Amino acid sequence: MNSSRLFLSLLVASSFLSGCQTQAAEPGQRAAKARKVAVAADDGGEFANFSQWRDVSAFIDDMVVRHGFSRPELENVLARVRFVDSAIQLMKPAPPGRPKNWAAYRARFVEPVRIDAGVAFWNDYGDALNRAEQQYGVPPDIIVGILGVETVYGRNKGNFRVMDAVTTLAFAYPDTPTRTARMEYFRGELANTLLFARESGIDPFSLRGSYAGAVGWPQFMPGSIRSYAVDFDGDGKVDLRNSPVDAIGSIANFLVAHGWKRGEPTVFPANLDASSGNGWEMFLNQGLEAKFRLDEIRTAGIRPTVEPPADMLFGLVDLQNGGAPTEYWLGANNFFAITQYNRSFFYAMSVIDLGRAVRAARGG
Template sequence: MISYTTPVISKFGTLKNCICSLFIATALVTAGEASASTKKQVKKAAHSAAPVAKKDESHFQQWKEVSSFIDSMVSKHGFTEAELKATFKQVKYIETARQLMRPAPPGKPKNWKAYRARFVEPYRIEAGVAFWDKYADALAKAEREYGVPPEIIVGLIGVETIFGKQTGGFRVMDVLTTLAFDYPDTPTRDARMQFFRGELENMLLMARESSLDPFVFKGSYAGAIGWPQFMPGSIRKYAVDFDGDGKINLTDSPVDAIGSVAHYLSMHGWKRALPVAFPATLVVAEKSEQLNTALGKGLLASYQLQDLKAIATTASVEAPTTIQYGLVDLQNGNDATEYWLATENFYAITLYNRSYFYAMSVYDLGRVIAAARQK
């Protein structure tokens, strides 16, 4: 059995304003959904504030919902009631994590250019070139095994954690428990609590499988861990021992992170040698029914290029005519919206984080780093 090694906290900052993870498919504040100013405030809070615990709500082992969760873990996975009660007695309620999960207040319109500038910037580009040079062999191996090119892996890790420099300082058990049983009052509260209870279950299983104290795992305010910001469930399902040392370590092994990102994308629809996206020009008027229908397809490439010609076209001669596309809009505040024809590989990135802004930032950062490396 592959085991997980004890994570080590990054020396850079105490908290991580994770844009992923998820997320993560949807575990975090959705990338690109808030204004740039709001996101900047969240980022500042996540990096500068210490985790805040509400003392009057910190005794999780006394909560009825937690007792039910413990009973479930005992019956499903063979934990003992006593050990889990002792574990939850050590958990701290993290108000900071709860507050950072609140939806951003209404503000400025979405702005792709402002969002992109936060990630495709000189520091990440320089760090990305160095990372690529140092781990070129592992990146080449990941492409051979999983079909994911280096620029996508490099772009994703660069967006997530600036190549391991911002991996988070929360105890994962604390934030997962807080969010699993006291998620903020939002329209999706019940679904989000169910998600985090599932991740809490995976966290306890991962710790047991590794014979590790669950409190040694550190991560983002949503519980994402390591260089690629995987949630515990994703670690158990998609992380790989890519450096061959018999252990999975997404915090201290960039090689494991590289292989795990490639494996994750390959399992979520990435196709070898398929392009990602092509800039497009609208043929129809904005807000037309045809346009709204095409944009309403969601995270799906369902059009042939010929079918889209009545809605949007691309000047790129490199766009294959034999594959499927979706239409993506990148809003620019008061400026003109950008439109792109996205392939299945673009949508595979959105399954790492369900945001067009996020996926395009990964794609752009990787391309810019590749170009800088050639120079």
């Protein structure tokens, strides 16, 4: 590799904290690692002649058979792709470090810069946010929270060519226990990039995003763009990089497609009753869904401090706090809908808390 390779800036790395429907990496770990390797906003990559790789040739064959692409066309496209080593480095597992710390994580996102920017964004795009709530049932504070965590309201969208990022990760993912599955995932995203470009009539190399291929204000992966992005500003095209209104509608549509229910709450604070034994432990690590009745939860010694509706299902959310006591919450269905955006309790709670803080700062 060329010793002069460029790496992502910390802000761009932070903009992909969600992994946007990509993986369950803890954003704090990814950002900490990025601080060590990131020095620039764009990695031009290096020539690798991907079109000559055996696995790429098999991928081209599949795209020709399944989607009707021309082999010479795809060979020419993939010959233009550049290898992005910084994407490989940032996908490597972070070394073991300190225990998870919710308070420290939250402080990175629920902070004055994002709150002030969120107020300005809400003021500027209040009509679109209200329209999204009317159409999809997703409140403005949730959409504002996601956009604040993802890209600080469009400030940190990333400037990598998506084709370079997803191709590199599809065929040269680092050696990790999940390498095979992750390469398969990114090959799917490479296919989606090519399909989206064809469907939209654009040059696939015109798409810019994070080091892992996430695009625009909401950091949607190409597959999510094709499945969930909407033309919410009515200009006849989906443009998540340049249209915050499209981003607003697309986030709402994504959440509804992943289980968001109009008018339902997200979380309720809870405590553990030490006198009830360890029965509550059975509710830990039970997946990203609300599936337990309130009476089951109470019987195990989990006590909500704000009374939730008795007819809803919940999951136990544990927010580890380093050496301090763990915070516990009861996550309702809509909380777990947010985790489909990023498979992390920390992420979902930071979205909720940032949205609440912005709403409060506006006087709402």
